[in-house]
Amino acid sequence: MRNLASLSAIALIASAAAAQSETLTVSWWGYNGDKLDANIIQPFKEMCGCDVVFETGNNADRLGKLQARGGKGVDVIFLTDAYSQIGVEQGVFQKVDPAKIPNLENIYPVARDPQGGFGPAYTVGRIGIVYDSATVEPITSWSDLFRDDLGGMVSLPGITTTAGPMVVVQAGMVAGTDAYEDDAPAFELIEALKPQVVKNYNNGSEMVNLISTGEAQITMTQDFTLGSLKNAVPTMTWADLEDGDIAVLNTLNIPTGSENVDLAHEFINFVLSDEVQQKEAEQGVDAPINMNVELAPEQAAMWTYGQEAIDALNTMDYAKMNAHKSDWIDMWNEIFGM
């Protein structure tokens, strides 16, 4: 029924929009709304003389809606790369025209075309391990996550989160195998870890809650949660892993049903521009991927900043991951859900 309600809401928006000049529909999470409005939306509106409307929600909900509408109703969609890869495979995005996005040449090569022509990334995050340095011996590699002295203090990202399937990939790496080829050793390690796990989390706020209430002291998460974790427990520490964190790229895609394709390209180009990337990085919204952004050391400390830091990250093969996801969900549920 929610889909129906949102469909009719969108139909209303669409019909209202048709009465005006051009209207760009942007689909994103809805975090940091005020800053994004000031940094991106208002200046873009002035630039294009058009109107901008939004659809907000988490990755899965928004992609699910877009799929239900056959790729219509949205002009630009912001997703984490794990989900935009699903969208690419479902065929709900169109290829972008690089000629219409001149700012591509100012961003790091890794972000220019992560998914075979379907759009660039506008920020890079990292997924790694966080632990409470007051109670846990230092964690210095992925294999430390599977140590046996962490009794009942671990909260893993649930298999349904962006980071969940990465636990399987990293467990495979620790076991010395490729989880995509043979996932048995990875799941043996995860099963051995089960007694150490208090509860796996399904979203960021739940994870912060587990840490702040003292249920868990170690977790695997994305860097944007570190601020909230430190506020809750000041001794929470981002582990410096010798085998590197995992890169998470947030992508911009144009759905197949977009009615303002040129405007969508213009918008993407604007999000990648020097001034937007600079403001977003300074205000703690998103890490910059524009090479012209200059940050003071204290501003840079919170981000994956600079070529070297970006090169040190491990990248995930989401096409392979998505192919295995359904099986992995079952195997994971067999371990944690029985």
Next chain:
Amino acid sequence: MSSLSSPRLRAWALSAPALLLVVLFLLVPVFSTLATTFGDPEGPLATYATFFNSRLRMRVLWRTMEVAVITTVISVFIGFLTAWVVSRAPGRLKSLLIIAAVFPLLTGVVVRSFAWLIILGKNGILNDTLLWIGVISEPVSMLYTEGSVIVAMVYLFVPLMILTLVGVLEGIPQDMTDAAASLGARPAAAFRQVVLPMAVPGLIVGSVLVFTGSFTSYATPQLLGGERQMMMGTFLYQNAMVRFDWVAASTVAAIMVVVTLTTVILMSRLARKLNPVAG
């Protein structure tokens, strides 16, 4: 207008708008959802075979049934006692008691489930109290168990049970129990032979509400159970929004619909057996 003069036609005409809404926005979506589950190339029942042959999925189904039944039984017990006290209270006190009983309903499900995270957590109120009294020497892990899910569910649904039963119990005149007593019935016998049969309709309605509510709940098992205590609602979400497997999700939904309907039918039959007048 002469065609509208017959009462039957008028009744149809008057109920047509509501009927149309129900058909268009409830029956059509439900049946089109169910229809997708029979379209598997391997045979119309292939997705159901997958479900019933999976140890994990059956475990989820049984756990959901178990939690819903236990929640209903406990809610009946607590709800009946509370409703009895409330229904026999004098006027103003009665209003106050009803407000107190339904007060939790004024907040959202997520908020009420979160409250239990704060109560049952390792640094929670209950652990702190027990530590302070000295009953335990270190915090006990109470969350993320079937027990914590049931506790929160009972808390969620008891107000519904109380509301349903207060009205019914108020309708049982004091004269009835007095008459039974004057005819030599002990209080227990009067309760069993007079009060209980008359309360059956309320008990059935309340039980159906609580059972279906807890059988289909999502937020509470998600927050207080997690994947270890996966229930049908959380499993349905996982199939739809994570795997994007709408057919599997629809199959889970269909099974939930069948279980819920079966429960309602069995309960109504039980009601007729216990109280032929009410049935």
